[in-house]
Amino acid sequence: MTCLLEVRGLTVELPTPAGWVRPVNEVSLHIDAGESLGLVGESGSGKTMLAMALMGLLPPGARVEGEALLGKDRKEVAEVKEKNAREPGVAGGKNLLALNERQWRAVRGGQIAMVFQEPMTSLNPVMRIGRQIEEAIRAHESRLAAGDVKRRAAEALGRAAIPEPQVRAEQFPHQLSGGLRQRAMIAMALAAGPRFLIADEPTTALDVTVQKQILDLLDHLRRELRLALLFITHDLGVVRQVADRVAVMYAGRIIEEGPARQVLASPRHPYTQGLLNASPTLERGKLSPIPGSVPQLTAVPPGCAFEPRCSLRRAECVAAVPDLRVADQSHTARCVLV
Amino acid sequence: MHTSEILLEARDLRKSYRRGGGVFSKEAEGPRFTAVDGVCLAVERGETFAVVGESGCGKTTLARMLVRLIEPDSGELGFRGKDLLALRGAELRAERRQMQMVFQDPFASLDPRMRVAEMVGEPLAIHHPELGKTEKQERTRAMLERVGLGADALKRYPHEFSGGQRQRIGIARALILRPKLVVADEPVSALDVSVGAQVLLLLQELQSEFGLTYIFISHSLPVVAQMATRIAVMRAGKFVEVGPAEQVLHLPAHAYTRELLAAVPSLPSR
Ligand SMILES: Nc1ncnc2c1ncn2[C@@H]1O[C@H](COP(=O)(O)OP(=O)(O)OP(=O)(O)O)[C@@H](O)[C@H]1O
Numbered sequence: 001m002t003c004l005l006e007v008r009g010l011t012v013e014l015p016t017p018a019g020w021v022r023p024v025n026e027v028s029l030h031i032d033a034g035e036s037l038g039l040v041g042e043s044g045s046g047k048t049m050l051a052m053a054l055m056g057l058l059p060p061g062a063r064v065e066g067e068a069l070l071g072k073d074r075k076e077v078a079e080v081k082e083k084n085a086r087e088p089g090v091a092g093g094k095n096l097l098a099l100n101e102r103q104w105r106a107v108r109g110g111q112i113a114m115v116f117q118e119p120m121t122s123l124n125p126v127m128r129i130g131r132q133i134e135e136a137i138r139a140h141e142s143r144l145a146a147g148d149v150k151r152r153a154a155e156a157l158g159r160a161a162i163p164e165p166q167v168r169a170e171q172f173p174h175q176l177s178g179g180l181r182q183r184a185m186i187a188m189a190l191a192a193g194p195r196f197l198i199a200d201e202p203t204t205a206l207d208v209t210v211q212k213q214i215l216d217l218l219d220h221l222r223r224e225l226r227l228a229l230l231f232i233t234h235d236l237g238v239v240r241q242v243a244d245r246v247a248v249m250y251a252g253r254i255i256e257e258g259p260a261r262q263v264l265a266s267p268r269h270p271y272t273q274g275l276l277n278a279s280p281t282l283e284r285g286k287l288s289p290i291p292g293s294v295p296q297l298t299a300v301p302p303g304c305a306f307e308p309r310c311s312l313r314r315a316e317c318v319a320a321v322p323d324l325r326v327a328d329q330s331h332t333a334r335c336v337l338v
Numbered sequence: 339m340h341t342s343e344i345l346l347e348a349r350d351l352r353k354s355y356r357r358g359g360g361v362f363s364k365e366a367e368g369p370r371f372t373a374v375d376g377v378c379l380a381v382e383r384g385e386t387f388a389v390v391g392e393s394g395c396g397k398t399t400l401a402r403m404l405v406r407l408i409e410p411d412s413g414e415l416g417f418r419g420k421d422l423l424a425l426r427g428a429e430l431r432a433e434r435r436q437m438q439m440v441f442q443d444p445f446a447s448l449d450p451r452m453r454v455a456e457m458v459g460e461p462l463a464i465h466h467p468e469l470g471k472t473e474k475q476e477r478t479r480a481m482l483e484r485v486g487l488g489a490d491a492l493k494r495y496p497h498e499f500s501g502g503q504r505q506r507i508g509i510a511r512a513l514i515l516r517p518k519l520v521v522a523d524e525p526v527s528a529l530d531v532s533v534g535a536q537v538l539l540l541l542q543e544l545q546s547e548f549g550l551t552y553i554f555i556s557h558s559l560p561v562v563a564q565m566a567t568r569i570a571v572m573r574a575g576k577f578v579e580v581g582p583a584e585q586v587l588h589l590p591a592h593a594y595t596r597e598l599l600a601a602v603p604s605l606p607s608r
């Protein structure tokens with residue numbers, strides 16, 4: 001299968017005083033144009049680190065392995081894949097994970113962009129919103145005339161459905177409400193026309209009513225612009241609303257993947273099941289927490305990383321890391337019971 | 339069935355702040371912004387009275403006024419039949435011992451160099467100076483054990499614990515004086531789903547075990563739905579709807595409550 005973005009065997013290792021740790025462990029995923037993949041997992045499972053690897057923004061000293069191919073379309077990805085297979089190493093420039101910083105400057109913003117939980121981390125607090133968006137455009141199209149840049153910036157604000165765009169363009173980030181700031185960041189991320197958007201917990205800090213508006217906006221944009229969207233969240237309800245497919249991450253690995261509705265309605269991995277049973281809903285019911293907590297990266301259990309917390313564990317679970325097994329057509333789970 | 343008894347009662351509580359301009363502001367009297375705008379409530383003994391609302395609606399200011407961490411501008415506050423706002427000195431201390439808070443980040447206001455034993459035992463040291471050292475230690479150890487932490491936790495520092503364990507420590511500190519009322523302000527919103535559920539369950543168990551009354555503050559309707567006997571929906575400093583939990587969740591009367599409910603992303607039913 002060929003998609004707009006294909007990631008294979010992505011591993012990130014970081015040096016710590018306690019030795020090398022692996023926040024991202026042999027992750028493979030794919031996203032097509034116009035498709036939305038929800039990446040869910042609890043704190044520390046490696047979601048942000050995975051996003052940072054795809055943005056070329058890993059912390060200094062990080063080691064990264066694997067392949068991440070991004071094409072204009074499926075055809076280009078297929079060509080790159082074939083070329084990489086024929087002449088390994090040579091086509092390294094097309095593997096995102098092998099880009100150098102100079103190459104990244106063309107790709108970041110232009111082909112891939114990211115929005116964060118806290119817009120202030122990517123907005124410049126002392127620059128007017130409009131100027132920031134213009135700069136984002138100019139960074140990728142230096143030959144564009146000043147008037148065209150202005151027009152494109154206004155379009156970008158309009159796309160993010162920012163009311164009174166001319167007024168907002170003249171304001172500084174702190175003058176905007178949380179929801180509007182998030183819209184401004186989305187406008188900026190999309191200003192230079194990327195095909196792949198990563199949204200890392202973009203609504204976690206927002207009120208539910210505002211969250212709903214931002215989720216609707218992202219959904220609308222990815223359909224209209226045919227964006228490949230990687231939506232990161234810890235909230236299963238949110239993922240159900242925005243994702244076509246969902247990948248569940250635990251201790252650096254993807255442990256279940258499949259169509260969102262199917263994974264959430266009939267999860268096959270005990271961790272996903274546990275997460276659903278621990279998620280409060282509007283129905284009062286007996287909450288069943290998962291015992292224990294997420295393992296430290298310095299002490300990931302051998303075999304299945306969920307084994308110490310799993311009520312269904314067996315002897316074989318500690319022997320080796322279970323493979324992703326096919327549960328049903330495009331639905332896979334990393335558990336010996338599948 | 340015994341008749342219900344009011345533990346805490348508030349009438350027309352108000353609190354406003356000066357907008358912007360701090361101590362160094364040029365304008366001595368800037369425009370004021372009303373954080374809590376005439377709230378009335380009556381909390382029955384043994385119930386969980388939840389206040390739900392979006393950021394900035396005034397719920398934390400309200401919570402802190404109820405335990406007199408913040409002084410209201412006006413209004414009345416009764417606790418166990420006493421006029422809480424009129425109490426001073428030893429009398430006030432005696433009542434405040436009966437009302438404790440659980441915070442979103444239990445250590446935000448505590449010295450990070452304090453060991454867990456001191457953190458949890460500190461209220462005992464303040465309110466029960468008559469207790470001997472071993473008695474204090476024993477009560478601290480027992481309380482920690484009750485919230486699910488072993489005796490090895492005593493000698494450790496807060497940064498050595500995960501978020502869920504830290505909240506257990508915060509709960510132990512709140513309960514060590516055996517209060518009647520616990521005001522919990524967003525106690526699980528910083529926690530992961532699986533750990534947050536553990537803490538909610540622990541709070542439920544402790545409530546029946548110690549006969550506690552809860553005031554539970556949260557921005558999350560699903561979380562509130564797990565805990566509340568009654569729910570107050572707060573917006574812009576006011577309660578727009580108060581009622582039995584089932585009714586507010588399933589037959590909301592106010593348009594704002596319906597809007598909040600509609601925005602909650604749903605999960606498949608279990
Ligand atoms: N610079 C670093 N050096 C070493 N380890 C790190 C570094 N940054 C993050 N980690 C570790 O990598 C793991 C994955 O972190 P990451 O931020 O990707 O998790 P996450 O799934 O995004 O969590 P959250 O839901 O809290 O955002 C964590 O255990 C974290 O402590």
Ligand code: SF4
Binds near residue numbers: 306308313
């Ligand atoms: S592999 Fe074993 S321990 Fe892991 S989730 Fe499946 S049953 Fe549980």
Ligand SMILES: [Mg+2]
Binds near residue numbers: 048049
């Ligand atoms: Mg993260």
